Amino acid sequence: MRDEEAPDEEIEAVLQDRGTGGRDEMNIAEFPITLLADRAPRGQRRIEYSDRIFDPGTNREIDRRLVISAPEEYGLPTAIDDDVILALIQLTRRQNGFAKPEVHFTRLQLIDLLGWPDKGRSYDRITASLDRWASTYLKYENAWWDNEGRRWTSGGFHIIDSYKLGDGRAPGGRASRCRVVWGREFFKSCQAGYLKGLDYDLYIRLTSHPARRMYRFLDKRFYHKSEWEFELKDFAFEHVGLSRTYRDAGKIKEKLRRGIEELEQVGFLEPLPPEERYIKQGRRWLIRMARAREEAIAVPPPEVGDDPVVQHLIDRGVSAATAVELAATHPAEVIARQTEAFDWLVARDDRRIRLSPAGYLVEAIRKDYALPRGFATKADREAKRREAEDLFSQAHQDRLRERERASQERAARQAIDRFWEGLGADERARIDEQALAEAESEVAEAYQAMTPASLRAVFFRDTIREPYLRSLLADRVSS
Known part of the structure; x- marks a missing residue:
């Protein structure tokens, strides 16, 4: 067996073992390392989480802070990227027990472990996720626990150092071998044993990302005691990753509700009525979380x-x-x-x-x-x-529909051509800039990477400019 390949039976064992032998690195369970949304707001390149805790080691309170930054080209990691990292942790644990920072897999196997559909978009998601992780920088201030030194530390690193994917365009490319190399500091924490058990099968079954975030964070905290009270905004913003635009306590509760209900339904959280779940103290709200009793979890x-x-x-x-x-x-x-x-x-x-x-x-x-x-x-x-x-007969209906479609398409094309021909060079350049800025990120990336120039120009005209002009003209008609 070549060193860069992992036996299929090792990876397939992860799929069978994931419910009982899952693992989670506790630093990334404590603070989110991604946005909670499926994509970053336009122009956002940085997110920050922070809190204050009592540190028994120094016998004082310390301020912890995590800053996550990413280049505009790939963007900040999202909730889906969180799932990818957790799945790679499962593969690494089973494949080499964190003896080596390299983990080998095929995209098909990783998609199966993630519970995603076997479709082209899922394969593209893997590539986009690894691009984001390889370029995302995490800066911890008194917020990264050094399990060897038994202390809070500061520092910065990439969670993934590098990756390599097999050629997806080749025959059988979706099953080609891939490799990820963990970042040194993150892998050091895994090797030092700063890991906790995780019911990975339960995690994958959760349908909402707030539920998944709460599950990982609370599962870590419940190791110390079975009931916690958190300041509502601190819990929602700093540990679940809810957007800080939700300043009203009622709105925050609403955004957390679905995830809490799901964790109650699967037997992880003790069900509580609202008056017991949320406690008013002066001008602030507390949220109470209690682990479900063992007998509740055992109920089929x-x-x-x-x-x-x-x-x-x-x-x-x-x-x-x-x-x-x-x-x-x-x-x-x-x-x-x-x-x-x-x-x-x-x-x-x-x-x-x-x-x-x-x-x-x-x-x-x-x-x-x-x-x-x-x-x-x-x-x-x-x-x-x-x-x-x-x-009408079915054939006549088909002919009418085809004529109507063709007529509408000709009219749309003529309108686009007339509009474009009536523009000056500066206006055309401005519209091209706007079209590229509003194009889907995958489309824009494909255009930037395309050669030769002639093919690139045709791709831009048909895939970026024309859809933009159609939308622009439609908006003018409707207004």
Whole structure:
């Protein structure tokens, strides 16, 4: 076996072992190392977390601070990137027990461990995530625990030193060998044993990223005692990673609610009524978290039985406990309508469901989301189909639709050409700059890397400029 390759059976063992033998590095469980969102706000290159704790080693309070920065080219790491790091930790533990900083895998195996669909976008996510981690700089001030020296330390490093991916364009490329090399300081902490056990299978089943963040942080804290009280804003902003734009306590509670409910449903948190969960002290709010009793955790998930509504939800990634709860508390017609709309979004790979498909479906049912624009229920579509068949043959309908589509496309193209030809050189340059700035990051990166110049120019015209001009003209018409 070549040194750069890991046997498939070692990695496959991780997939079988992930529920009982997971690990988490405790420094990155204490403070978030990513945004909580699926993408960074435009122009944001830095995030900061901080708190104050009592340090028994020095017998005084210390201020801890973490600053995370990343170049604009790759952007700040997101919640998905957090999952990638945790999955790589699982692979490293099983593959070499943290004896070596290199971990070997295929993107297909990593995607399977993450619970992502085997689609092209998932493979692209791996590449984008590793780009972000290799370029992201973490600066700790009294916030990185040195397990060998038994003290809080300061310093800065990259969590990943380098990575190498096999050629995804070659035959069988999705299963080609890949390698990640951990950053020295992060790997040193893992080797020093600053790790805790983690039910990785439970982590992957959680559908919301706030729930996943809270699970990792509280699972670390519950080692010391089974009940904690935190200042609400400190808990939400500094340890869960909630955006600081939510200044009102009521809004913060609302944003935490779904994650807390999910942790209650899986038997990790003790269910508490709002008056016990949140405590007012003067002008500040506290949040109370208690680990569920062992007997509560041991309770098996509710029986699904023959309820087709519950089974349809489970088939779409919803946990059994949540599916039973939804079926019992929401009208069947609401569940059917939202499930059908969800399937419609999945078929179109809609960006709204990419981050957490099952989580989106659960929230859509609970809040009875408005139906997506362009979506019609099966019943509505069937009624329209029968009405149309009474008037025209199917072939005639097809011809009419094709003529209409072609006519609309010609009109749109002519409008774009007239608009573009009427612009001067300076206006054209300005529009090209705006089009590139508003293009999807993957599209812009592909354009920047493309050669030769002739192909690059055609790609820019068809993929970046034309969609921008279509949107620009549509906005003018609608206004």
